[in-house]
Amino acid sequence: MTEPRPGDRPTLEAVAAHAGVSRATASRVVNGGDGVRAHLVERVHTAIQELGYVPNHAARTLVTRRTGAVAVIIAEPEVRIFSDPFFSRQVRGIAKELTAHDTQLVLLLVEDRGDYERIERYLAGGHVDGALAFSLHTDDPLPAITRRIGMPTVYGGRPGWTTGPGEDDGVAFVDADNRGGAREAVRYLLAQGRRRIAHIAGPLDQTSAADRLSGYRDALAGAGPELFAEGDFTPAGGARAMAELLERDAGIDAVFAGNDLMATGALRVLRESGRTVPGDVALVGFDDAEAVAESADPPLTTVRQDIEGMGALMARMLMRSLNGGPGERAVPGPVITATELVRRASA
DSSP states (O other): OOOOTTTOOOOHHHHHHOOOOOOOHHHHHHHSSHHHHHHHHHHHHHHHHTTTTOOHHHHHHHHHHHOOOEEEOOOHHHHHHHHHHHHHHHHHHHHHHHTTTTTEEEEEEEESSSSHOOOOOOOHHOOOOOEEEEEEOOOOOOOHHHHHOOEEEEEEEEOOOOOTTTTTTTEEEEOOOHHHHHHHHHHHHHHHOOOEEEEEEETSSHHHHHHHHHHHHHHHHHGGGGGGGEESSSSHHHHHHHHHHHHHHHTOEEEEEHHHHHHHHHHHHHHHOOTTTTTOOEEEEOOHHHHHHHHHSSOOEEEEOOOOHHHHHHHHHHHHHHSSSSSSSSSSOOOOOOOOEEEOOTT
């Protein structure tokens, strides 16, 4: 049996010799192949540990046609990604799941439309096995790019892009029940005796914002346009929208904000106008990002979505497709997850 000399990097041949198996058997075990008896798999793993063998990534890629990496594409500018806890929680869920599959996360950011050419070159270059993409807008070119390349992709959020007949069939995505959660929030405010309930929506070129607006209208069909203002999912956007709403209707007694960050901006404007929360105006957000909702004063009543869990589920769906057999290559989906109203002091 040939043992590696001190200082030499152990080779696959050395692993095979140490385990007493053929090189082909050792290769199948290292590359996750099937058809190797359990006791031989155990011997190869023992040899790998004892020799300190590290697979050659380039050689492994040639054998498996896999890179061991997945692109995570967030269609938002950097300033939003690092200021909104929604994104960090979703990436945390993705990262945990990919780590469990020994797969690297490659983060690709979209600062402006010109970045899509760079992203397309990267995806087409064979650097990753699949993609996870979220926070897309209706005119986003990414779905067309991934279709053109043939890149397995799971989306965060219900697809809202415009395509030809049948092109959205089988699109894999994970989303929360945005419409149902919004409907529950507004019905809760109605049950508290509130009657002039305003809504601050997120950008309506995103399906999450559009669905939450639909849920608001489901519960409050008679609401006039003076009770609606569009924000941008940021505290500043929430503040601007709240000021606009108060200028139109000073009698507003409740606000449903499309996310917690906009709710904090609305809360600041309400206080500056001399109104108390929840005494004069009840306030409900969406997301239940604890760093925002629990630290607000008063703490926010909000609609909880399992942000980290949705990220993990996106990654799990993609890995199931990548690791499946020939009949399992289609990415499963879609999945809509439940929401829950979390009651705190703001409403």
